Amino acid sequence: QSALTQPPSASGSPGQSVTISCTGTSSDVGDYNSVSWYQQHPGKAPKLMIYEVTKRPSGVPDRFSGSKFGNTASLTVSGLQAEDEADYYCSSYTTSSTLLFGGGTKVTV
Amino acid sequence: QVQLQESGPGLVKPSETLSLTCTVSGGSTNTYYWNWIRQPPGKGLEWIGYIYDSGGSGTANYNPSLWSRVTMSLDTSKNQFSLKLNSLTAADTAVYYCARYDLRRRFDYWGQGTLVTVSS
Numbered sequence: 325q326s327a328l329t330q331p332p333s334a335s336g337s338p339g340q341s342v343t344i345s346c347t348g349t350s351s352d353v354g355d356y357n358s359v360s361w362y363q364q365h366p367g368k369a370p371k372l373m374i375y376e377v378t379k380r381p382s383g384v385p386d387r388f389s390g391s392k393f394g395n396t397a398s399l400t401v402s403g404l405q406a407e408d409e410a411d412y413y414c415s416s417y418t419t420s421s422t423l424l425f426g427g428g429t430k431v432t433v
Numbered sequence: 434q435v436q437l438q439e440s441g442p443g444l445v446k447p448s449e450t451l452s453l454t455c456t457v458s459g460g461s462t463n464t465y466y467w468n469w470i471r472q473p474p475g476k477g478l479e480w481i482g483y484i485y486d487s488g489g490s491g492t493a494n495y496n497p498s499l500w501s502r503v504t505m506s507l508d509t510s511k512n513q514f515s516l517k518l519n520s521l522t523a524a525d526t527a528v529y530y531c532a533r534y535d536l537r538r539r540f541d542y543w544g545q546g547t548l549v550t551v552s553s
Contacts, residue, residue, distance in 0.1 A: 325496070327477070370478065375539035375541075379537075415478075415480075415540065423480040424480065427477045
């Protein structure tokens with residue numbers, strides 16, 4: 325199975341918005357509403373930011389939002405803040421009952 | 434609050450077998466999917482596999498690229514699950530995380546990660 329495709333980098337100024345894409349296939353991203361997004365700061369474990377494509381866990385700012393169209397999911401961070409600078413990974417369940425991660429996107433603020 | 438903690442050797446020799454254990458506290462391992470995920474230095478996350486309790490025994494599913502070298506086990510009496518990865522090479526050097534995947538299809542709890550270096 326191939327990793328989900330994410331752009332290697334994205335950037336924005338404080339207060340601006342940045343959107344990260346995550347492209348898969350009809351066997352993963354396109355088949356389930358099981359896309360989730362994770363934020364990882366250097367030396368730390370990943371942190372869940374979005375699940376089931378659009379839902380935010382409690383404690384995650386509403387500046388973070390998710391969407392999906394076809395085989396591509398997206399994470400948007402609005403009102404960028406310095407602490408949003410991190411690596412972001414998407415993940416999806418697959419029709420083979422396995423799990424996939426994207427290659428990761430480094431967001432620079 | 435659910436907590437996960439990885440344990441195992443930090444240094445393993447090439448061709449040998451890596452053994453790691455994840456201890457779960459604040460929750461039970463007889464539900465949910467229990468996962469191993471790794472991250473080579475400076476690189477992205479790679480899912481290794483998961484195991485879940487299927488009524489007294491564990492049922493596992495592995496990343497197809499690793500399945501020939503991976504074995505996972507589950508001990509619900511100890512609230513632990515384990516990973517064995519054989520025929521190690523330098524490419525297996527990574528931070529290894531254990532994580533819970535729940536019914537909402539999300540990795541909601543993670544261990545802090547443990548660095549495993551494969552070197553003679």
